[in-house]
Amino acid sequence: MFRKYLQDTSGQFAMMFAISTVALIMGVAAAVDLTGIMKERAKLQAMTDAAVLAASTTKSENLADLKKAAEASIEGNLPAGSDIKIKVSLEGKIISVEGDSIYETQLMGAVGIGDWPVKAVSKSPIPKDIPLNIALVLDRTGSMEGANMDSLKSASAKLIEMFDGFDGEVRAAVVPFADYVNVGLGNRNATWMDVPADNTTTGTTETCRDTRDLVNSDLCYEETRTGTKDGTSYTYEANVCPDSAYGPVYETCSLPTTSTTWRGCAGSRADDRHKIPGYLNKKIPGVMDVWCGEEVLPLTLNITQVKDKINSLSSYGDTYIPAGLIWGWRMLDSAQPFDDLTNSQADRKRAMILMTDGENTRSLNQPKHNGTDSDAADALTAELCTDIKKQGIEMFTVAYRLSATAAKTKDMIRECATSDAYYFDASNTSELEQAFENIGRSLYEVRIIE
DSSP states (O other): HHHHHOOOOTHHHHHHHOOOOOOOOHHHHHHHHHHHHHHHHHHHHHHHHHHHHHHHTTOOOOOOHHHHHHHHHHHOOOOTTTTOOEEEEEETTTEEEEEEEEEHHHHHHHHOOOEEEEEEEEEEEEEOOOOOOEEEEEOGGGGGGTTHHHHHHHHHHHHHHHHHHHEEEEEEEEEEEEESSOOOOOGGHHHHHHOOOOOEHHHHHEEEEEEEEEEOOOOOOOEEEEEEEEEEEEEEEEEOOOOOOOOOOOOEEEEEEEEEEEEEEEOOOOGGGGGGOOOOTOOOEEEEEEEOSBBBBEEEHHHHHHHHHTOOOOOOOOOOOOHHHHHHHHTSSSSSTTTOOGGTTTTOOEEEEEESSSSSOOOEEEEEEEOHHHHHHHHHHHHHHHHHHHTEEEEEEESSSSSHHHHHHHHHHHHHHGGGEEEEEEEEHHHHHHHHHHHHHHHHOOOOOO
């Protein structure tokens, strides 16, 4: 009977299936929760990075001051419902912030594995002031009109005021950008520019057209319409006049006149030279008959000039971020166009702040920037950011009031920054001002060493 029992295999499949199912479920649970744990740790690491930078920018060697700054940073970045404990310590000149949080397992709890501890450690030396060259690359596109531009000006003012408190020498440049950058009419004949002469021609044969005069404006009325500026919809009031408000048709004739004018707008060079900051005996083309706003301000020690330049900014045009990046890079390069030799000093920090409120709506169509391939513009943006960072330039980036549908652009702007701690996502004036203030604090000689 015992032999028969051992030889009887009935029911083994069900038992093996049950065992296999449990193992499969445990595997899936482990995979799901492991992904969650990794995300939790990355989030915690970004927060401890920001906290140690906040502590180090106090430049204090008092542990109580360091703890206060680190805790304020954690509290300001803490997601709703999260609980993070930090430990701040100081060993010599090195500040350490250790973060602890708990990840609540989603599926492994079914097999007895509940809360999972997550840890992260960030370290930074107490900073010292060193000479600084900084380029402010600021979005002045049509979508920045009104309150957005006012917010940029107020936030920038707070940042610039902080420069007065720096012990090290600060040189600042301003690069307003939209689809083009205005390099200044005074550079028309510069060695590194290629600009045709302005020209006006008048034809010899008259052209005629039918026209009508408005004779009864009382019949006109206001009508609400929808338009688009730099990919952003807006409403406006249009003055509409019916056909009956106009008089009879009559013919007018004139000699046709054609004009081409350069207003300071710089295009892009061919053969991949649009990715290179230096002149290198290849001139930069001027683009005729387009508007590009206020001209750039090269590096200057005159902080008042920096303030005045930012306060003068107006909003117009579409977004082409590479234009701002390449000219911001040129401000921080020691070769022509601007050949500021302070950029080659070994003890001088170089930094760039890129602030934008929109997605790339224009792309390269050399020498112009009037294409519509946003993916190509995004790829070039990412490439330029990578190359700029390789040159030792610290990149701070600010995404301002980007919509929920602009996740791809936010990711691009985040990746452009030197680290997650150097990226800011601001949705209102207060958050933009706070972002610029945090950047100002980080412009001391601070860095994460672990």
